[in-house]
Amino acid sequence: MRKKLYIIMGLMGLMGLMGCTETVSDARQEAGLPQIYPDYLGVTIPVNIAPLCFNMADEEALCIDAVITDSHGNSLHSQGEESVDFDIDDWHALLAQNQGDSLSVTVSAKYDDGWHTYQPFSIHVSPDSIDYGLCYRLIEPGYEVWSKMGIYERDLSTFEERALIENTQFEGCVNCHSFNRGNPADMSLHIRGPHGATLLRHDGGPFTAYNTKTDQTIGLCVYPYWHPSGRYVAYSTNTTRQLFHSTGRNRVEVFDEASDLQVYDVDKNELLLSPLLKRDTVFETYPVFSADGRSLYFCAARSSNQIDSIRYNLCRIDFDPATGSFGNRIDTLVHAAEQHKSVSFPRPSYDGRFLCYTLSDYGQFSIWHHEADLWLLDLTTGESRIMEEANSEDTESFHNWSTSSRWLVLSSRRDDGLYTRPYFCHVDAHGNVTKAFMLPQRNPRRFYRDRFYSFNVPDFVISPTRFDGRKASRIINDDTRKNFGVRKETASE
Amino acid sequence: MKSLHGLYTLLFGVAVLLFFGLAYPHHLHYQEQYQLFLFEGSYVWDIVRLPGGVADLLGRFCTQFFLYAWVGALIVALLLMAVQLLMLRLVGGGWFYGLSFVPSFLLWLLLLDENALQGGVWAIVLTLLTACFIVKLTNGRMRYVLLIIAIPVLYWLAGPVCFPIPIDSLWLDAHYYRYPTVFPWLLWAASISVFVIVGVAHFIRRHKWHISHLSPLISCLSFLLVAVIMGSFVWKNANFKAEKVMQYDFMATHQQWNRILETVNAEKPNNQIGVTVQNLALAMHGMLLDHMFEYNQNGIAGLLPDVKEDATSPIPTAEAFYQLGMINVAQRTVFEAQEAILDFQKSGRCYKRLAQTNLINGQYEVARKYLSALQKTLFYRGWANETLPLLGDEEAIAKHPEYRRLRQCAYKEDLTGDFYFSDHVTPEMLESLYYTNTDNRLAYQYLLAYYMLTGDRERYNQFMSRKQ
Numbered sequence: 001m002r003k004k005l006y007i008i009m010g011l012m013g014l015m016g017l018m019g020c021t022e023t024v025s026d027a028r029q030e031a032g033l034p035q036i037y038p039d040y041l042g043v044t045i046p047v048n049i050a051p052l053c054f055n056m057a058d059e060e061a062l063c064i065d066a067v068i069t070d071s072h073g074n075s076l077h078s079q080g081e082e083s084v085d086f087d088i089d090d091w092h093a094l095l096a097q098n099q100g101d102s103l104s105v106t107v108s109a110k111y112d113d114g115w116h117t118y119q120p121f122s123i124h125v126s127p128d129s130i131d132y133g134l135c136y137r138l139i140e141p142g143y144e145v146w147s148k149m150g151i152y153e154r155d156l157s158t159f160e161e162r163a164l165i166e167n168t169q170f171e172g173c174v175n176c177h178s179f180n181r182g183n184p185a186d187m188s189l190h191i192r193g194p195h196g197a198t199l200l201r202h203d204g205g206p207f208t209a210y211n212t213k214t215d216q217t218i219g220l221c222v223y224p225y226w227h228p229s230g231r232y233v234a235y236s237t238n239t240t241r242q243l244f245h246s247t248g249r250n251r252v253e254v255f256d257e258a259s260d261l262q263v264y265d266v267d268k269n270e271l272l273l274s275p276l277l278k279r280d281t282v283f284e285t286y287p288v289f290s291a292d293g294r295s296l297y298f299c300a301a302r303s304s305n306q307i308d309s310i311r312y313n314l315c316r317i318d319f320d321p322a323t324g325s326f327g328n329r330i331d332t333l334v335h336a337a338e339q340h341k342s343v344s345f346p347r348p349s350y351d352g353r354f355l356c357y358t359l360s361d362y363g364q365f366s367i368w369h370h371e372a373d374l375w376l377l378d379l380t381t382g383e384s385r386i387m388e389e390a391n392s393e394d395t396e397s398f399h400n401w402s403t404s405s406r407w408l409v410l411s412s413r414r415d416d417g418l419y420t421r422p423y424f425c426h427v428d429a430h431g432n433v434t435k436a437f438m439l440p441q442r443n444p445r446r447f448y449r450d451r452f453y454s455f456n457v458p459d460f461v462i463s464p465t466r467f468d469g470r471k472a473s474r475i476i477n478d479d480t481r482k483n484f485g486v487r488k489e490t491a492s493e
Numbered sequence: 494m495k496s497l498h499g500l501y502t503l504l505f506g507v508a509v510l511l512f513f514g515l516a517y518p519h520h521l522h523y524q525e526q527y528q529l530f531l532f533e534g535s536y537v538w539d540i541v542r543l544p545g546g547v548a549d550l551l552g553r554f555c556t557q558f559f560l561y562a563w564v565g566a567l568i569v570a571l572l573l574m575a576v577q578l579l580m581l582r583l584v585g586g587g588w589f590y591g592l593s594f595v596p597s598f599l600l601w602l603l604l605l606d607e608n609a610l611q612g613g614v615w616a617i618v619l620t621l622l623t624a625c626f627i628v629k630l631t632n633g634r635m636r637y638v639l640l641i642i643a644i645p646v647l648y649w650l651a652g653p654v655c656f657p658i659p660i661d662s663l664w665l666d667a668h669y670y671r672y673p674t675v676f677p678w679l680l681w682a683a684s685i686s687v688f689v690i691v692g693v694a695h696f697i698r699r700h701k702w703h704i705s706h707l708s709p710l711i712s713c714l715s716f717l718l719v720a721v722i723m724g725s726f727v728w729k730n731a732n733f734k735a736e737k738v739m740q741y742d743f744m745a746t747h748q749q750w751n752r753i754l755e756t757v758n759a760e761k762p763n764n765q766i767g768v769t770v771q772n773l774a775l776a777m778h779g780m781l782l783d784h785m786f787e788y789n790q791n792g793i794a795g796l797l798p799d800v801k802e803d804a805t806s807p808i809p810t811a812e813a814f815y816q817l818g819m820i821n822v823a824q825r826t827v828f829e830a831q832e833a834i835l836d837f838q839k840s841g842r843c844y845k846r847l848a849q850t851n852l853i854n855g856q857y858e859v860a861r862k863y864l865s866a867l868q869k870t871l872f873y874r875g876w877a878n879e880t881l882p883l884l885g886d887e888e889a890i891a892k893h894p895e896y897r898r899l900r901q902c903a904y905k906e907d908l909t910g911d912f913y914f915s916d917h918v919t920p921e922m923l924e925s926l927y928y929t930n931t932d933n934r935l936a937y938q939y940l941l942a943y944y945m946l947t948g949d950r951e952r953y954n955q956f957m958s959r960k961q
Contacts, residue, residue, distance in 0.1 A: 145802050145829045148837035168837070171674070243913035244825050246922070247904040251821065253913060307913070416858035449865050450535070452839075 020063035020081040024108045027115035034107040034118035037445050038415075038438035041121040044426045045437060046130035046407060047099050048157050051086040052123065052437070053078075055445040056109050063110035068123075070098045083443040088158060099127040124434075126426050128406040130156055131182050131460040134422060134439070135164070137175060138453035141418050143252055144242060146173050149453075151189065153465055159442050164465060169473035170195050177457065178233075180226035181350055182403045184465035188224040188233055195476045196220070202266050203230060207472060211481040214271060218258050218278075221484075225288040228350075229321055232272075233264045234287035234296060243307065249417075254365035255307050259283045261298055265324055270485040274326040276317060283310065285364055286345055291352035293321050299343050299364060300330070308362045311337035314346055314355075314377070324487070334377065334384060344372075345398050348379070349405035354431060355379055356387070356408060358397050367397040367411065367420060374399060374410060376431055390425040390436040400459050409458050410436060420454035497709070498581065498590065501716050502574055505594060508724070509570040509601060517731065518562030519739035521569075523607045525559035526746070527671070527804060529839040531869040545612065545652020545667035548619055552611030560841075560872050569604060572614050573597040579621035580687065583628065584694035591715025592690045598723035599683035605731050606679075607739070608671035610836075613680040616654035616669065621687065623647050623655070657684040671836045737762070741770040745809045746842055750774040761789050766809050768795030772942070773813045781938040785945070792946050796939065797918040800826050804833040808842075815846065817935050818902025818926060822914055824850035839866075841873050848880065853899050857884040902926070902933045920944065920952060 033041055035057035045052065056064050066084040068076040076094050078084035094103070102124045108117040133156050139149040150166030151174055167173055172193020180186035185204035191197045197209035198221060212221035212235070221235035238259040244252055260278035262271045277284050280303070287298040296319045299312035314334035318327025336343045336359060344364045348355040355377040358366045366372035374387040374396045390396070392414035399410040408427055411420045415438070423436035439455070441447035513521060530536075530553050540550045555572075559565035580593035596617060603609045627639050647655040652667035659681055670677040741762065744753045753774035762768055768791045775781040775788075789795075797814070800807045807830045814823035824847065831843035844863045851860035861884055867877035883889050883896070890896050904911075909925040923940040927933060944953035 140828075140832060142832050143825050143829055145832040147832040147834065168673070243915055244821065246819075246821055246912050246914055246925075247906050247909070248911040250911075251825070416862060417856055418859045419862070449862055450533070452862070452866075 020110075021079055022063070022110075024065050024110075024115050024117065027108055027117040030116050030118045032119060033121050034109070036107065040105075040123060040437055042123075042435055043437040044124040044126050044434040045095075046126055046128060046156075046424075046426075047095050048092070048129045049095075049424075050156060050158055050440045051088055051091040052440050053083050053085045053442055053444060055083045055443070056107075059445075060111055061109040062112070065108040065110075065115075067106045068094065069104050069106070070094065071101060072097060082446065085442050092157070095125050098125045101125060126406070128404055128426065130407045130424070131402045131404075131462050132156065133461045133464070134409060134458050135177055135179070135184075135461045135465065136422065136458040137177065137456040138451075139173075139456050140452055141420065141454040143244065149173060151177050151467075153461065153467075154439070155464075159440070163469065164467040165189075165469040165472050169469060170476045172196065172476075175457075176222065176224055177459065178224040178226060179459065179461060179465075180230050181228065182460040182462040184461050184463065184467070186226050186230045187465065187467075188226070190220075190222070190224075191476050195479060197476060197481055199472060199475065200233075200266065207475055209475050209478070209481050210484055212264075212484050214484050214486050216273065216486050217262060217271065218260055221262075221264070223286050227263075227289045227321060228291065228293045231265065231267055231321065232289075232324065233266065234261065234289060235264060236261050236285045236287055236298075238285060249370045250368055252365075252368045253307055253363065254368065255310060255363055256283050256285065258303075259285045261285070261287045261296070263287075263296070263319070263324065263326075264484065265487070268485075268487070269482070270487040272324045272326070272487055274317070276326065276328070276330055283312070283364075284315075285312070288346050288348060289319065290316075290348055291350050294319060296326070297333070297346045297348060297355065299346065300332075301337065301342070301364070310364075311340065311342040311362050312344060312364050313337050314343045314357060333382065342366075347400050349401045349427070350403060351405040353379060353405065353429065354427065356399055356401070358399070359386075367395060367413070369397075370395050370413070370417070372397055376427070376433065378431060385431075387425075387433050389433040390423070392436075395420075398457050402460050403462055407460075408433075409460060411455065411458060412436070415448060418454075419448070419452075420456065421448065422455045422458040498712070501713075502577055502581075505577060505597065505720070506570045506574040509573050510566050512601075512727070512731075513566035513569050513604075514563045516733070517605075517736055518566070519736050519743050520605075520607050521559040521562045521565035522743045523739045524556050524611070525565070526842050527834050527838060527840055528553055528556055529841050529844060529866070529870065530554060530557040531866065532871070533869045536869075540668075543666070543668070544648055544663075545616055545650075545654070545669070547650040548616035548652060548654070549610070549612035549668045551615040551619075552613070555611050555615075557871055569611075569614075572611075572618060573600055575618055576600060576614070576621060579618070579625055580690065582625050583621070583691045585698070588697070588711055588715065589690065589694045590712035591717075591719040592694075594716065594719045595690060595723070596683045596686050598719065598727065599679055599686055601727050602723075602730060603677070603679040603683065605727065607732075607735065608675075608835075609677065609680070610669055610671060612652075612667075613654065613669040613677060613683075616651035616667075616680075617683055617687065619651040620647060620655045620684070623650075624691070654680065654684045657681060657688060668836060671834075673836060734764075738764055738766050741767045742805070742809055745770040745773060745812045748777075748812075750777045754778065757788060763789050765791060765794055765798055766806060769798060769809045769813065772796055773809070773816065776935050776938045776942075777816065779934060779938070781942055782945075785942055790946060793918075793943065796942055796946055799918075800829065800916045802829065802833055804830050804835070804840075811846070813939075815850070815899070817923075817939060818899050818904075818930070818933060819922070820850050820853050820899060820903045822918075822922075824854070841867070841870060845873060845876065848877070849896075852880070852883060852890070853896055853903065860884055902930050902936065905929055920947075920949070924956065 036054040037057045040052050065079040076090050078086045102122045104120045106120040108115050134154045137151050151164040154161045172195050176190045178188045187201045189199045198212045199207045201207045217237050219237045222238045223236045225234045239257045242254050261284045262273050264271050283301045285299050296317050300315045301310050301312040304310050313332045313336050316331045341359050342362045344358045344366045346357045358372050359375050360366040360369040360372035372395050373391045375384050376387050377384045395413040397411045408425050410423050412423050415421050422439040425436040426434040540546050555568045577594050577597040584593050600614050631639050653663040669680050757771045798810050807826045811823050811826035827843050827846045831840050848860045848863035864877040864881050867873040908929050920943050927936040
């Protein structure tokens, strides 16, 4: 009797270990495509991306099964109780064999009434590879107080994520990580709170902690962008406030009461100022260098006390990298304010062809604007168009280009309306945009539902950042700061 | 002799039980309200992978039961009794019998502080258990070998308590105290007392200095001495003022409006949280305008205080915002309070409230996220399971007494417009709320109370004439 019991228990244990592994049999053929989470139907993916594992969109499925086939007769199969989880090596091998081609995915799901097989959908494999990884801040999408947060790095070919630094290592918060075209050898990172500093690393050297506030600027340096030469970093300085919506879909309004721009010369330790970029009646923010480093793009709005009437245009000023001097004229590239719209987060592609920006109804902190969408400016024609293929009904906000300028990472709140997730879309040389797909995870629904963090400022890195968090926290806690110097510049230069 | 020892231990346990059950129950509730124990692999792994993680996990596991104060009191009593019994096993009776109570009393003193966590107590228990295990199993040189092996394992299980050198960087990394920058001196004292008492006991035993025929009497006397001295320390150091504030917070969270009025009638509160809760309970009974000046008032700070950046003080105010129908304000206040929890934990009651505000606002996917987390808890699972079917079911929400009322009371963009708010509630906000739904008696009372507390007769009259 006892022996029988052991056998039954052993079999049950084995079944438990095996999970859901059964042959899809007597399946009802469905006329429609499967509803899966995340929506990977018809997406274009880079050849080196991690496996696109997925769940059934509903939570009623008892088992999910997927078979991926290609035109060469290869196939890849996965089955699971909650999600399909493709073998990572087999996945990469399949993608490598199908560059420029499409894969066909047949999904079957088992419900109480048996198996259902859906119409196959395709995934196009682009030969354009994506950068090594993604760097982002994980933070709860809150208001003014922060809990645990940190800067993290994710290998895009696998599911590996590691913390670079967390605020458990010092008292305060960390934000605005920035690299020079994804190269972590040049890195800028702000620490806020009692141990406030800006950590700068240039050309792979050691980190130095700076005090970026000077007597000629309105505050600490805020939004950074590296010059392609690595010699300069453009920063804004912002006097920022927050108010909260009493009703409606938007929760928070983050706005500036003053803001200016400046460029920091890393070699000479001096800030380069221009009166054209620090006007009292204009809010200037989000400076970015052009691909050739000879222009500075930024957003500018007429100052106003009425928050919902502050609307930013996309502007440009010349910049001479040899002398570190600015032009004497500001051009407006996108007159968004005229259309009662507002531009934020301009990001030029590194090939100099396009500039992607966010357009919302007003203000510059578009992550809290559900109506915010991405637009693509063709820098050769000056024409802008909405990126309908990548946008959603909900917020699209921060974004940036891969070093090849073929992939765009974008922040979106389409998943649940609050928690920001990274998505990727392909942009070809003609500006054709593909449907965006969500950052892959092994069990996406479990992962994204259990994680109470937003992916903040997701940006590409071309290699592991080799950021020593312990060493950085020692520098932060040490409180020794090097002051930014200032070089004055006149408008005529 | 053994039965006498057992009786003393039992007496001690009953004293702890009665203290926490009768005099200090809301400190236990407070502990429960600032953590969210999840039955989930990644949650457990994130805790146990750190030094002292097993003690921390056991502490958190026990703390979830503090939702019920008597269960919490029983757990604390059993743990402190266990510490004493394990100490007794290590030091023996006689002169040292009374001293076997010292670590337990020090831990009792520690637990008077609402920011001291149960993990610290478990760390001492695990250390003592390991010591007893080594002493019982081995002797001579083997004991030292085992000890050397046990120290790193114990460091992982219990953290620096097993190695009581007061090095800040070691102790602050362990999760013994809610403030990550505060050194838990009392826990360190309890830890060092274990080592000192056990060490001295063994030294004296080795030199055969104790007088065995006096032991029963000395046992009794030493117990009485320690119990009286340390018991008086415990009583003197208990923070009954904080207990009262926590009681108001607890009653407001559980919407015990009658009990609040009974409590304020017995003793009028004179702290901000007490007055806020008192006014809310009066308003819930429709008595605010007629009776508010029979009680202590604190101006606007006792009605709807400005929201501060801490985890405790905004919660009762958030309850008032919620009951008024200021859903976004309540949501923000609760969210921020939870973010302000110093050891980065989450809170069951905050998750619950955030699920409710998102449900009322129609943000069902966000509500689902909170409810999914609550489904992984022991005591909030039932509520989460009941609430999940409401998501997206407009008909069911329209029939739900609480959510229907709050949806009717909440600001509406087409009526009031979408205005901005910050940390300070203005009479305009209350006026808008009232005109959104003139059946909102709570908003009416709060608005008039606002004018009365600020002495703004002009606006009071304006409002009354407009209303007429």
